[in-house]
Every structure is written in structure tokens, then in C-alpha cells.
Amino acid sequence: MRKKIVAGNWKMNTRIADGKQLVEQIQAQAGKLDSHQYVIFCAPFTHLSEVVSNVTNENYFVGAQNCNNHLSGAFTGEISAGMLQGIGIKHVIIGHSERRQYFFESNELLKSKVDTLIAENMQIIFCCGEPLEIREANNQNDFVASQLSESLFHLSAQQIAQQVVIAYEPIWAIGTGKTASSEQAQEMHSFIRSLIQTQYGDEVADSFTLLYGGSCNAQNAAELFACKDVDGGLIGGASLKAETFVPIILAMP
Numbered sequence: 001m002r003k004k005i006v007a008g009n010w011k012m013n014t015r016i017a018d019g020k021q022l023v024e025q026i027q028a029q030a031g032k033l034d035s036h037q038y039v040i041f042c043a044p045f046t047h048l049s050e051v052v053s054n055v056t057n058e059n060y061f062v063g064a065q066n067c068n069n070h071l072s073g074a075f076t077g078e079i080s081a082g083m084l085q086g087i088g089i090k091h092v093i094i095g096h097s098e099r100r101q102y103f104f105e106s107n108e109l110l111k112s113k114v115d116t117l118i119a120e121n122m123q124i125i126f127c128c129g130e131p132l133e134i135r136e137a138n139n140q141n142d143f144v145a146s147q148l149s150e151s152l153f154h155l156s157a158q159q160i161a162q163q164v165v166i167a168y169e170p171i172w173a174i175g176t177g178k179t180a181s182s183e184q185a186q187e188m189h190s191f192i193r194s195l196i197q198t199q200y201g202d203e204v205a206d207s208f209t210l211l212y213g214g215s216c217n218a219q220n221a222a223e224l225f226a227c228k229d230v231d232g233g234l235i236g237g238a239s240l241k242a243e244t245f246v247p248i249i250l251a252m253p
């Protein structure tokens with residue numbers, strides 16, 4: 001069975017006390033996960049070292065939302081993968097559309113972050129997804145294929161299988177309340193899985209975890225997660241309260 005994941009992307013929200021309370025409430029309410037199910041709280045950098053000690057249930061993790069592409073050096077204000085690892089963090093989101101849009105992160109830069117995270121033995125949640133105008137022109141497949149081939153597909157089969165999950169997040173669905181339909185999500189996920197199959201073969205493709213993100217909530221999670229190629233979600237707004245996040249966790253097959 002494929003690994004199923006629900007990851008919360010808190011973005012630049014919460015103070016540390018809220019974050020700790022949230023993590024405790026969610027674990028208490030969602031309870032024990034099956035061995036193939038995982039929950040990852042992607043909290044702001046300032047919270048990570050504290051929140052990590054509030055995570056007590058098995059298969060619950062704390063992750064970061066970004067890291068620098070260099071191993072170390074004169075990069076004022078930046079956080080390295082090794083610093084994260086040093087406080088017990090294993091998972092890092094990279095390539096989120098907000099990083100691409102507001103911080104001008106290119107496919108090439110993301111390739112270099114991927115390489116750094118692989119070298120540091122971290123787990124990557126790699127985001128991809130098209131803007132509205134690309135979807136309207138029906139060019140979403142080519143767009144996503146380039147994001148993946150330019151940043152990820154240089155990895156070996158073993159690296160991609162063991163250290164990467166992909167989150168498909170159509171930009172027009174992020175924070176807009178306008179989720180992709182389960183047909184649209186399944187169609188893109190099946191396309192991404194076919195790209196992985198072409199690149200890495202059946203075994204890697206069949207066991208690869210693909211998350212959906214973009215206005216996923218307690219009402220639509222079960223339908224999205226029931227799609228054959230959707231293995232969970234990357235959740236923004238709805239991850240900030242136990243009452244909206246716990247039902248999403250419980251919707252994981």
C-alpha cells in the first residue's frame with residue numbers, strides 16, 4: 001500500500017503558543033494512525049524546535065516550509081537543511097507556488113534545493129502546479145511536466161522513491177476556496193504518475209505518493225482522497241484549526 005500523507009502548511013501564521021496547542025489538540029483528536037498513514041505539521045521556522053517536542057504520536061512529524069539551496073555560508077537570514085536536521089526535522093516543503101511567485105524561485109534554483117536536501121538525507125515535499133491562464137489554455141500538463149523534469153527528474157530511482165513526494169497544487173485553487181474537482185485532480189495525478197513511470201519504471205511509479213493541495217477541506221477531502229492516484233493532501237487554511245484539520249486526517253484512506 002502506498003504511503004498516505006496529510007501535511008499542514010501553516011505558512012506565515014500562528015504564534016508559537018498557538019502552534020503547540022494546535023499540534024496537541026490534533027494528535028489528541030485524530031488519534032492513532034495506521035502504519036501507512038502520516039501527518040506532517042509544516043510550521044514556521046521559529047516554532048520548529050519547540051513544536052517537535054510536542055509531537056508524541058507515531059507517524060506524526062514536524063516539517064519546514066522552505067530551506068536554502070546552499071549547505072552553509074554567507075547567506076544572511078537563511079536557514080540550511082543541516083540546521084533543520086539538527087533540531088530533528090526531516091521533512092521540507094519546497095517549490096510552493098508562493099515561493100515561486102513572491103520570492104522568484106525558478107525550476108533551476110529548486111533543482112539545487114532538491115540536491116541539497118537529498119545530500120542531507122531529508123524528505124522532500126515538492127510542489128508543482130499551474131496558474132489559471134495555463135489551465136485556461138489547456139497547457140497544464142506541459143507546464144507541470146517541465147517543473148518536474150527541470151527540478152526533479154535528474155534524481156536516481158532510489159532517491160526519488162525514498163526521499164520525495166510530490167504535491168500537485170493548481171495555483172488557481174490555493175487559498176481561493178475554488179478546489180479542483182476530483183476529476184481534474186485525478187487526471188493530473190494520473191498524468192504525473194505516468195511521467196514517473198516513463199522516467200523510473202512501474203515499481204517506483206506504483207508506490208509513489210502524490211498529494212493534492214488547493215482549498216482542500218473537511219467537506220471535499222474524502223472525495224479527493226478516494227481518487228485512485230491521490231494519496232493525501234497538502235493543506236493550507238484548513239490546517240490552522242483542529243476542527244477543520246482533524247476531519248481531513250480522518251479522511252485518509
Ligand code: PGA
Nearest residue numbers: 174175214215235236237
Ligand atoms: P490552501 O493552501 O489549502 O489554503 O488552499 C494550500 C497550500 O498552499 O499548500
